[in-house]
Amino acid sequence: MEMSFTERAIQRDQIQFLKEINNEGKVRRATKSLVIGKAKVISYKDLEEARAKRAAKDAAKVKGKGTRGRKRKSPATVNDESELIAKAARASEVSIPLLTPAI
Numbered sequence: 696m697e698m699s700f701t702e703r704a705i706q707r708d709q710i711q712f713l714k715e716i717n718n719e720g721k722v723r724r725a726t727k728s729l730v731i732g733k734a735k736v737i738s739y740k741d742l743e744e745a746r747a748k749r750a751a752k753d754a755a756k757v758k759g760k761g762t763r764g765r766k767r768k769s770p771a772t773v774n775d776e777s778e779l780i781a782k783a784a785r786a787s788e789v790s791i792p793l794l795t796p797a798i
Contacts, residue, residue: 729749737745
């Protein structure tokens with residue numbers, strides 16, 4: 696009886712250990728590898744400069760990329776509202792001829 700409890704405890708510890716290793720592997724596979732430059736030995740200061748340059752380059756790429764899909768209309772400002780009112784007034788002044796059915 697005691698032997699089965701110890702075996703179960705050992706198996707539980709081994710399973711817990713394997714879960715931790717698996718979780719570390721998932722994190723390692725999920726992180727995106729970032730190539731900063733060519734493979735060479737550089738100082739930490741140079742590494743930080745290379746990272747800053749890469750971040751600026753990525754930011755410029757994202758800025759120029761734009762969004763997909765339809766452009767949204769911007770909300771009406773004060774000038775736009777006055778233009779819309781004037782446009783509506785002009786539209787109401789134009790008379791639309793009514794078509795009468797021929798008998």
